[in-house]
Amino acid sequence: MEPRLAEILERVRSARGRVVALTGAGISAESGIPTFRGAEGYWVVGSRNYMPTEMATHEMFEAHPGEVWRWYLMRFGVCRHAQPNAGHHALADLDHALGDRFHLVTQNIDGLHLRAGATLARTSHIHGDAGWVRCASACTGELFPMPDMGERGEDTPFTAADRARLSCPRCGGWLRPHVLWFDECYDEEHYRMQTALRAAATADLLLVVGTSGATNLPSQIGDIAWRRGIAMVDVNPEDNPFAARALSMRQGFAVRGGAGERLPAIVRALVDG
Numbered sequence: 001m002e003p004r005l006a007e008i009l010e011r012v013r014s015a016r017g018r019v020v021a022l023t024g025a026g027i028s029a030e031s032g033i034p035t036f037r038g039a040e041g042y043w044v045v046g047s048r049n050y051m052p053t054e055m056a057t058h059e060m061f062e063a064h065p066g067e068v069w070r071w072y073l074m075r076f077g078v079c080r081h082a083q084p085n086a087g088h089h090a091l092a093d094l095d096h097a098l099g100d101r102f103h104l105v106t107q108n109i110d111g112l113h114l115r116a117g118a119t120l121a122r123t124s125h126i127h128g129d130a131g132w133v134r135c136a137s138a139c140t141g142e143l144f145p146m147p148d149m150g151e152r153g154e155d156t157p158f159t160a161a162d163r164a165r166l167s168c169p170r171c172g173g174w175l176r177p178h179v180l181w182f183d184e185c186y187d188e189e190h191y192r193m194q195t196a197l198r199a200a201a202t203a204d205l206l207l208v209v210g211t212s213g214a215t216n217l218p219s220q221i222g223d224i225a226w227r228r229g230i231a232m233v234d235v236n237p238e239d240n241p242f243a244a245r246a247l248s249m250r251q252g253f254a255v256r257g258g259a260g261e262r263l264p265a266i267v268r269a270l271v272d273g
């Protein structure tokens, strides 16, 4: 390991510091899950091509709920077949080793952190979780487990039986995926925004993994770390705004590499010997 990185991690370890990990699509890409933000996320409704930023909206769900569900069921199928990688397992090890001194903030909805053994109470899914659904009319804030919809391909039609399975058990209206849409705002009730910000405000190390911080809440977390002058380590195969920020900080370091490749050694250095 690079000497300066080892020194930063050792300082956090010996101070029994608090660690916040912030993860994004990059760690899941190593498990074969595409971002669905680019061309692979295109979806045809009627005679039009829609971008993921148009599909994943409340507006689209209001207009074409069955089509939005068909798109999600295709995506969720990809997530279900993916397996957690060494990066997810390393973060789960850190969670168990540090206990309440650890918090994970993830932008990923694929459930791979939990499947690797992350503790739900110490994980903020700030963009939601594909394993859950809730009432689209918010007749209740309750979450229900995602119903088993069988194997789905891009051409699988949406049937009346699918509609019945995706009905709210309280009011009979549509269930929606428990994910944050592009035309919606972060909140505490569903997306644990305040919990994530509070964790960043008390952390001694921000470990950023596989995200470029394109959305608002992750970049706020980076701002908090920068203002507080805590240690910050960015793990990413590519250059990104978090790496630039880490490099501008006294206790910052940018690791060029994948999560599966680099996180296990970083976690070993942070865990009490």
Ligand SMILES: [Zn+2]
Pocket: 135, 136, 137, 138, 139, 140, 168, 169, 170, 171, 172, 173
């Ligand atoms: Zn309802």
